Amino acid sequence: MAETYIVNTQETPAGIVPQITTDLRMSDYEGTFKARFNISRMDYKLAPRLYAVNQPDANSVVLVSANYKMSFDYLRKELKKIKAWILVLDTKGINVWCAAGKGTFGTQEIIRRIQETRLAQIVKHRRLIVPQLGAPGVAAHEVKKASGFSVTYGPVRAQDLPAFLRAGMKTTEAMRRVQFTLFDRMVLIPVEVIGHLKYVLWGLVYFALVSGFAPGVFSWEKVLFGSSIAAVFLFSGLIAGTVLLPVLLPFIPGPAFAWKGALLGLGVFALLQWLLAGIFTSTMLSILGWALIVVSLASFSGMNFTGTSTYTSLSGVLKEMKIALPLQIGGFSLGVILWTISSFI
Amino acid sequence: MFGHHYLKNTTTLQYDPKKCTGCMMCTLVCPHAVFRMEGKKAMIQAKDACIECGACALNCAYGAITVRSGVGCSAGIIKGYLSGQEPTCDCACPAEKKKSSCC
Ligand code: SF4
Numbered sequence: 201m202a203e204t205y206i207v208n209t210q211e212t213p214a215g216i217v218p219q220i221t222t223d224l225r226m227s228d229y230e231g232t233f234k235a236r237f238n239i240s241r242m243d244y245k246l247a248p249r250l251y252a253v254n255q256p257d258a259n260s261v262v263l264v265s266a267n268y269k270m271s272f273d274y275l276r277k278e279l280k281k282i283k284a285w286i287l288v289l290d291t292k293g294i295n296v297w298c299a300a301g302k303g304t305f306g307t308q309e310i311i312r313r314i315q316e317t318r319l320a321q322i323v324k325h326r327r328l329i330v331p332q333l334g335a336p337g338v339a340a341h342e343v344k345k346a347s348g349f350s351v352t353y354g355p356v357r358a359q360d361l362p363a364f365l366r367a368g369m370k371t372t373e374a375m376r377r378v379q380f381t382l383f384d385r386m387v388l389i390p391v392e393v394i395g396h397l398k399y400v401l402w403g404l405v406y407f408a409l410v411s412g413f414a415p416g417v418f419s420w421e422k423v424l425f426g427s428s429i430a431a432v433f434l435f436s437g438l439i440a441g442t443v444l445l446p447v448l449l450p451f452i453p454g455p456a457f458a459w460k461g462a463l464l465g466l467g468v469f470a471l472l473q474w475l476l477a478g479i480f481t482s483t484m485l486s487i488l489g490w491a492l493i494v495v496s497l498a499s500f501s502g503m504n505f506t507g508t509s510t511y512t513s514l515s516g517v518l519k520e521m522k523i524a525l526p527l528q529i530g531g532f533s534l535g536v537i538l539w540t541i542s543s544f545i
Numbered sequence: 546m547f548g549h550h551y552l553k554n555t556t557t558l559q560y561d562p563k564k565c566t567g568c569m570m571c572t573l574v575c576p577h578a579v580f581r582m583e584g585k586k587a588m589i590q591a592k593d594a595c596i597e598c599g600a601c602a603l604n605c606a607y608g609a610i611t612v613r614s615g616v617g618c619s620a621g622i623i624k625g626y627l628s629g630q631e632p633t634c635d636c637a638c639p640a641e642k643k644k645s646s647c648c
């Protein structure tokens with residue numbers, strides 16, 4: 201990836217440090233867009249090292265970040281008038297929050313990076329500002345013990361950084377809280393949909409084949425008809441779990457995601473059934489089969505939104521999975537069996 | 546009634562006030578304001594909001610907090626289960642490539 205964000209270099213007692221711009225260019229937005237839609241996910245990284253913003257000096261703040269380009273972009277665009285050093289850790293191209301969970305954004309990496317960049321020769325103070333969401337990987341007291349640098353946790357959102365600095369490096373209650381706004385959830389939809397698409401496409405192959413052969417002789421006409429119906433049902437299940445669930449999340453009753461997904465699946469299925477009733481007739485058995493399939497699919501794909509949401513816990517997800525997963529697998533399998541039987545009679 | 550509420554009574558968070566020195570660190574790192582200071586000690590004010598991220602336990606230099614930390618991600622848990630490893634957010638989790646609102 202071209203390092204278009206580097207605009208100059210700066211001399212320091214510890215060697216030359218690249219200077220970066222706080223302006224995002226077209227190519228930066230394009231990269232963000234691609235990452236969101238899962239196009240070329242690879243190599244959305246930058247070199248882990250020290251960067252200079254607005255010609256900082258020995259008294260300027262040191263901000264710690266991950267070497268994920270999107271995190272880095274979000275940070276630098278907030279630093280319009282701020283002199284700062286950015287210490288970029290090697291998190292293998294993963295954002296602060298997820299990397300902290302794995303420990304790659306962590307105590308050891310910070311200590312190593314301080315030594316490697318010879319940060320102590322560049323700044324006079326001994327303070328690092330670490331994004332609060334890095335805290336699950338960083339033990340502030342350990343960093344201090346090993347490097348002499350004390351860690352101050354900065355705001356969750358980079359946009360609060362200027363206010364945080366003006367307030368003498370203090371976060372307010374609101375700055376510390378993780379949100380999950382409608383916008384936060386909407387931007388996550390594309391990857392959710394694309395991530396589950398392959399299961400649906402595989403399912404479609406099965407439904408197309410069975411429709412073509414059953415009952416009686418194979419015909420392409422039957423393949424086309426059968427797979428169109430299957431596509432409508434499968435995609436509606438997928439959309440219930442990966443689009444409707446994220447959008448409606450706080451308004452769907454019940455805390456468990458699998459449950460929320462199942463409810464939406466049922467709703468979408470009922471709606472479809474009502475819309476399609478006039479177009480073609482189907483047997484009770486196939487209706488039941490499709491209902492099970494759509495609800496299971498919506499429940500499963502909806503449950504997977506737990507990983508993307510910001511308020512679920514390991515223990516909670518384990519608890520809901522223990523009940524939901526067998527039901528989803530059983531429901532889906534039973535649905536496929538019922539539908540298959542219905543298409544042969 | 547509306548809002549983000551997850552399952553109740555599931556967190557493994559444990560806090561021992563006897564070891565607390567009142568340094569406030571847990572209140573500064575928690576993304577869901579689970580802890581609050583009361584006088585010279587921390588106290589748990591919203592246990593069910595805990596997401597088991599582990600930030601408080603790792604940053605309490607006095608060992609007053611323990612929690613089994615991990616990711617609340619079903620895809621990661623399934624992947625961990627299939628590969629016989631700890632649940633991780635590795636690649637099964639599309640989130641790690643795109644979550645930015647919180648970074
Ligand atoms: S971090 Fe530990 S010692 Fe500090 S206030 Fe919290 S519980 Fe008490």
Ligand code: SF4
Pocket residue numbers: 558574575576577578579580594595596597598599600601602612
């Ligand atoms: S584990 Fe995370 S969410 Fe739970 S109390 Fe500690 S810091 Fe807060």
